[in-house]
Amino acid sequence: MNEVVRLLLRHRGAQIGLCILLTIISMALLADVLAPYDPYKANLRDALKPPSLDHPMGTDEIGRDILSRIMYGARFSLFIAFASVAMGAIIGVSIGLLSGYYGGWIDYVVQRMTDILLALPGVVLALALVAVLGPGLTNLIVAVGIGFIPVYIRIVRGVTLQVKAMEYVTAAEMLGLSSLRVLFKHILPNVFPSVMVQVTLHLGSAVLAAAGLGFLGLGVQPPNPEWGAMIGTGRNYIFRAPHLIIFPGLSLFLVVLGFNLLGAALREVLDPRLRRG
Amino acid sequence: MPEVLIEGINLHKYFPVKEGLLGLKKLWLKAVDGVNIRIHKGEMLGLVGESGSGKSTLGRMLAGILKPTRGVIRYRGKDVYGHEYRLIRKKIQLIFQNPDSSLNPRMRIKDVLEEAIRAGGVKEKDTVESRIMELLRDVGLGQDVAMKYPHQLSGGMKQRAAIARALAVNPDFIIADEIVSALDVSVKAQILNLMVDLQEKFGLTCLFISHDIPVVGYISDRIAVMYLGKIMEVLPADKLFEEPLHPYTRALLSSMPSLYFNCDDKVILKGEIPSPVNPPMGCRLSTRCPFAKGICRRVEPELKRIGNEHFVACHLY
Amino acid sequence: MNSLLKVNDLKVHYLLANSVVRAVDGVTFDLKENEIFSLVGESGSGKSTLAYAIARLLDSSYVRIYGEIIFNGINLLELSEIEMEKIRGNLISMIPQDSSAALNPAYTVGEQIAEVLRYKKGLSHKEARDLSIELMKKVGIPDAEKRYLDYPHQLSGGMNQRVVIAIAMALKPRLIIADEPTSALDVTVQARILELLTGLVKEYGSTMLLITHDLGVAAEVSDRIGVMYAGKLMEIGSKEEILEKPLHPYTQALLHAVPRFHKKKRRLKPIAGMVPNLSSPPSGCRFHPRCPYRSKGCILQEPLMVEVEPGHWVSCNLHAMEASYHA
Numbered sequence: 001m002n003e004v005v006r007l008l009l010r011h012r013g014a015q016i017g018l019c020i021l022l023t024i025i026s027m028a029l030l031a032d033v034l035a036p037y038d039p040y041k042a043n044l045r046d047a048l049k050p051p052s053l054d055h056p057m058g059t060d061e062i063g064r065d066i067l068s069r070i071m072y073g074a075r076f077s078l079f080i081a082f083a084s085v086a087m088g089a090i091i092g093v094s095i096g097l098l099s100g101y102y103g104g105w106i107d108y109v110v111q112r113m114t115d116i117l118l119a120l121p122g123v124v125l126a127l128a129l130v131a132v133l134g135p136g137l138t139n140l141i142v143a144v145g146i147g148f149i150p151v152y153i154r155i156v157r158g159v160t161l162q163v164k165a166m167e168y169v170t171a172a173e174m175l176g177l178s179s180l181r182v183l184f185k186h187i188l189p190n191v192f193p194s195v196m197v198q199v200t201l202h203l204g205s206a207v208l209a210a211a212g213l214g215f216l217g218l219g220v221q222p223p224n225p226e227w228g229a230m231i232g233t234g235r236n237y238i239f240r241a242p243h244l245i246i247f248p249g250l251s252l253f254l255v256v257l258g259f260n261l262l263g264a265a266l267r268e269v270l271d272p273r274l275r276r277g
Numbered sequence: 278m279p280e281v282l283i284e285g286i287n288l289h290k291y292f293p294v295k296e297g298l299l300g301l302k303k304l305w306l307k308a309v310d311g312v313n314i315r316i317h318k319g320e321m322l323g324l325v326g327e328s329g330s331g332k333s334t335l336g337r338m339l340a341g342i343l344k345p346t347r348g349v350i351r352y353r354g355k356d357v358y359g360h361e362y363r364l365i366r367k368k369i370q371l372i373f374q375n376p377d378s379s380l381n382p383r384m385r386i387k388d389v390l391e392e393a394i395r396a397g398g399v400k401e402k403d404t405v406e407s408r409i410m411e412l413l414r415d416v417g418l419g420q421d422v423a424m425k426y427p428h429q430l431s432g433g434m435k436q437r438a439a440i441a442r443a444l445a446v447n448p449d450f451i452i453a454d455e456i457v458s459a460l461d462v463s464v465k466a467q468i469l470n471l472m473v474d475l476q477e478k479f480g481l482t483c484l485f486i487s488h489d490i491p492v493v494g495y496i497s498d499r500i501a502v503m504y505l506g507k508i509m510e511v512l513p514a515d516k517l518f519e520e521p522l523h524p525y526t527r528a529l530l531s532s533m534p535s536l537y538f539n540c541d542d543k544v545i546l547k548g549e550i551p552s553p554v555n556p557p558m559g560c561r562l563s564t565r566c567p568f569a570k571g572i573c574r575r576v577e578p579e580l581k582r583i584g585n586e587h588f589v590a591c592h593l594y
Numbered sequence: 595m596n597s598l599l600k601v602n603d604l605k606v607h608y609l610l611a612n613s614v615v616r617a618v619d620g621v622t623f624d625l626k627e628n629e630i631f632s633l634v635g636e637s638g639s640g641k642s643t644l645a646y647a648i649a650r651l652l653d654s655s656y657v658r659i660y661g662e663i664i665f666n667g668i669n670l671l672e673l674s675e676i677e678m679e680k681i682r683g684n685l686i687s688m689i690p691q692d693s694s695a696a697l698n699p700a701y702t703v704g705e706q707i708a709e710v711l712r713y714k715k716g717l718s719h720k721e722a723r724d725l726s727i728e729l730m731k732k733v734g735i736p737d738a739e740k741r742y743l744d745y746p747h748q749l750s751g752g753m754n755q756r757v758v759i760a761i762a763m764a765l766k767p768r769l770i771i772a773d774e775p776t777s778a779l780d781v782t783v784q785a786r787i788l789e790l791l792t793g794l795v796k797e798y799g800s801t802m803l804l805i806t807h808d809l810g811v812a813a814e815v816s817d818r819i820g821v822m823y824a825g826k827l828m829e830i831g832s833k834e835e836i837l838e839k840p841l842h843p844y845t846q847a848l849l850h851a852v853p854r855f856h857k858k859k860r861r862l863k864p865i866a867g868m869v870p871n872l873s874s875p876p877s878g879c880r881f882h883p884r885c886p887y888r889s890k891g892c893i894l895q896e897p898l899m900v901e902v903e904p905g906h907w908v909s910c911n912l913h914a915m916e917a918s919y920h921a
Contacts, residue, residue: 534810
């Protein structure tokens with residue numbers, strides 16, 4: 001583990017990605033202190049003002065400071081990303097482990113259900129779920145998260161099958177260890193690397209998915225400063241006041257870039273190591 | 278007559294092989310097809326055979342991790358796959374061929390041993406620690422190995438660690454499945470000597486599975502020869518080179534380079550080994566045996582006692 | 595007898611990220627015409643690397659080769675790839691270790707033999723097919739016409755190995771390099787494959803360089819044997835000399851470490867220690883950490899290869915005083 005972290009910190013892509021992410025995360029955490037204005041406070045007199053010293057990112061259509069909204073908006077994007085991926089990963093990994101380890105009809109049923117889930121494009125699935133569940137933060141997290149579950153099931157099941165064939169697993173079983181213990185102590189640690197890579201990549205997708213739904217007005221509802229929703233409303237002013245769209249768009253771009261760089265670096269660091277080990 | 282520690286009666290293991298569209302036509306790979314085997318307490322029984330003989334499958338069945346399709350395995354009289362499974366399981370341990378996959382690459386050797394020791398019922402930290410040191414000494418590994426990961430050890434050292442793990446639960450019966458096949462010549466000798474020493478020191482009963490006849494001949498008390506899922510001959514180790522009776526045993530000895538054994542009366546087998554999905558009628562060797570008679574192709578020979586501890590399954594006798 | 599191949603002070607170094615692995619580190623020997631020479635060694639001895647180096651099959655981006663490999667008067671290391679291609683198959687051919695990996699699973703075995711004949715000898719499709727079937731019969735494949743149409747996965751390991759031998763021998767090369775040709779096979783099949791191989795080699799008047807870790811196999815088929823350890827040659831001699839009068843402590847130790855029928859239940863004498871790390875090999879004689887006869891000189895000075903009796907060479911300080919020195 002420590003070796004991985006060390007190698008990661010030396011990787012150029014990881015360094016850039018981490019910088020970006022750490023900046024945005026601190027921005028989100030310290031928004032209360034850093035934000036110059038209240039993100040919800042409307043001021044119609046100052047509406048649609050372009051970037052200036054007073055408002056470095058300008059104001060939106062009802063005069064709210066965009067910079068402050070970006071800072072608080074980061075909270076939404078990051079929270080949704082982490083929560084939905086966590087949900088997808090925890091459920092997916094558990095099912096994958098059990099399915100791969102026990103095999104038999106459980107495995108068969110799980111695989112067929114995974115096939116179905118994977119056949120549905122993620123965005124469409126999320127849309128459908130939000131339509132059924134209604135808008136709102138929790139529903140958004142569930143809608144986005146469910147799409148991730150089958151990916152983890154597939155990855156984890158594959159690795160579980162591989163590891164199960166290793167003789168050290170047989171040896172552990174022969175010691176009379178319970179199946180749960182074998183799963184946790186021997187199989188899970190070997191599953192972990194592939195899962196981590198996928199998690200970092202999913203985080204980027206989750207941010208985009210949430211923003212996409214926000215853009216359509218299906219996610220987090222106004223007046224909350226979610227970046228996708230900001231782009232959605234800013235659409236009407238695209239020619240008059242492009243800064244309404246540019247800044248949330250740029251922020252989204254940076255966050256996803258950060259996660260992707262980190263994920264790619266993680267995959268690189270883990271892969272040749274596995275070969276060398 | 279020393280007591281029989283483990284006994285296999287009428288053992289069969291068939292694996293399904295799907296054929297044809299929709300997997301309708303089901304064929305069976307008859308890995309082990311009617312084997313009776315008895316291993317006495319304190320002995321080292323060598324199980325020798327080429328690929329497809331079923332020796333590894335038989336080993337796994339005896340180890341308690343592969344349920345026979347038919348037949349019973351008794352350890353001290355108790356059915357290994359019966360209710361008292363859990364109690365018996367730890368008394369039988371298995372050591373594998375590939376040193377790279379038999380140890381968890383993410384665990385240090387001391388963790389591997391600790392897991393095994395605790396599985397054997399030991400609870401106190403001090404006892405565990407001293408037992409780890411004791412086990413490392415028993416298998417000839419330095420105390421510094423405890424902190425290492427498997428990839429930091431050589432093949433021979435990894436095998437020693439695997440042996441230590443097997444010993445950690447104080448088993449009565451150890452099955453060694455091709456444990457030296459992946460090792461260099463000089464290291465092979467080290468591990469073989471170690472096995473002999475451990476067997477003497479702890480009074481272990483061992484089943485030594487290998488395709489390498491000189492190795493089996495060197496280390497075993499008795500030897501069983503398998504071909505295509507059946508036992509062809511069982512004999513004391515010193516008889517192997519002096520008085521092999523079964524044509525297959527003789528063929529195996531004939532094909533050894535003369536450095537290991539100089540064979541005067543060579544037996545050469547025709548053709549190739551048949552598929553275990555469709556073994557020949559009558560004696561399994563009948564399609565290739567130079568001495569095959571009519572009866573060999575019709576009737577399967579029984580394992581008959583010829584001399585003291587010497588059994589052969591062949592119509593010539 | 596003339597020398598077909600002369601290897602002079604050959605070094606093969608692999609360049610890794612942080613170190614250099616000296617897989618072969620100064621090897622000199624020659625191969626005569628019409629002989630079978632076995633190169634024996636354990637893992638890490640460099641024997642396989644040496645074999646591939648002679649056939650010039652090592653990737654050059656991270657490999658550095660020094661020294662000379664003289665074949666029929668030409669230094670192979672100076673040839674271009676195009677020139678080398680003319681030699682491979684025709685004059686020098688290789689039988690790799692794992693036959694199933696050597697054959698392309700997407701083509702029938704017959705096609706793979708025929709392709710070599712068409713490409714190298716310019717035969718037509720029909721001529722190549724007929725000759726391929728002849729070759730398959732020659733290597734002992736029964737029902738050759740039918741087997742011609744089989745794919746590698748449909749044949750057993752032994753049969754595949756025979757196909758690989760057919761491909762290697764198709765053009766009657768002068769030198770055949772066989773890298774552990776029987777390690778992956780059952781013991782009864784092994785004996786027959788060795789017989790086949792040596793029979794063909796003798797029939798064609800070729801020379802075979804056999805790479806093996808099994809002294810028994812080497813003893814069975816060779817005229818001469820070379821023993822390698824940690825990238826260097828320790829001893830070269832005729833089969834009888836190596837087996838009955840081994841001079842190098844490593845050779846002696848190998849013979850004692852192997853179970854032989856008459857040494858029943860007497861302890862095998864293993865060789866203490868482990869094969870050294872080739873990126874930082876021991877000083878002086880590479881074997882000294884494990885040698886029961888080592889002296890101070892062995893730690894400091896690497897022994898030269900000396901000819902103790904005609905044809906019997908050894909690289910050991912115990913014999914350093916004797917006879918003439920290697921040129």
